[in-house]
Amino acid sequence: MNILHIDSAITGDASVSRQLTAKIVAKLTADQPDAAVTYRDLAKGVPAIDNDWFHAVRLSPENPTAEQQALIDISNAYLNEVQAADVLVIGLPIYNFTLTAQLKNWFDQIARAGLSFRYTAEGPEGLLKGKRAIIAYTAAGTPFGSELDFASGYLRHILGFLGITDVEFVPADGLAFDRDAGLARADEALDRIAA
Structure with missing residues (x-):
């Protein structure tokens, strides 16, 4: 099994999404010790697509x-990292009701006509x-699945558009209001994740 582990939170070690993705990967590799893990930290920067990208890549x-x-x-x-992966573990911290700019940039980079979709x-x-x-959804105040969750x-x-329809969420929301309860919900969801 090949695992692609993706983080995008800008908060470093304090990031709950980073902690959750690490737990998910640890669970998967504990059950399948021969699994290979590729790690990508998008917080280090992912180039936005622009006119130069369009003329070069598209x-x-x-x-x-x-x-x-x-x-x-x-x-x-x-x-290539996505194509080689069997499982994607993606950290999804919510900033201003949606995904990080770095994660959006990453999706823009991999959504390639003729290669990832046609x-x-x-x-x-x-x-x-x-x-x-497997998506680690974390939010201080945006309830998972609510009308505020974009x-x-x-x-x-977007994952379904690219052909990935087996999508599971491990949500830790409401962290600003009751951090312990939000983390407990995430642990319960993590327990239900099958390797």
């Missing part, structure tokens, strides 16, 4: 410049099928 020039090749290589590295006569088809995603539905949708 338009795929036959003879890219050195600058274009660097943009292609970055995007390919992110996508358009067909029947509509779009995800090409990253057969994978599982992140979990987006993650389920």
Whole structure:
């Protein structure tokens, strides 16, 4: 089993989402000690897609410049990690009711027509099928699944668009109001996660 472990919280060791993703990965590897883990800390920065990215990555020039090749290589590295993974463990801290900018940038980097999805006569088809995603949702005040939560539905949708429909959440919400209760809910959800 190949696990891709992704964190995006900017709060370092104080991050609850980082603590939860580490617990999820520990549970998966305890049950499957031969599992390989690739770790990616998006808080270190993920380039936003822009006009240069579009001309390099999306338009795929036959003879890219050195600058274009660097943009292609970055995007390919992110996508290759996802393609190689059987399980994605993603930390989803909620900032201003939604996902972090770094995590959104990462999805923009890996959503590549012809590689991670394609358009067909029947509509779009995800090409990253057969994978599982476990999401550590953490929020100080945004209840998981509420009308204020613009992140979990987006993650389920974008992962499904890419072909990943086996999506589970380990939510720790309401941390600003009752931290212990929020962490207890996350531990209960974690206990239900099968390896």
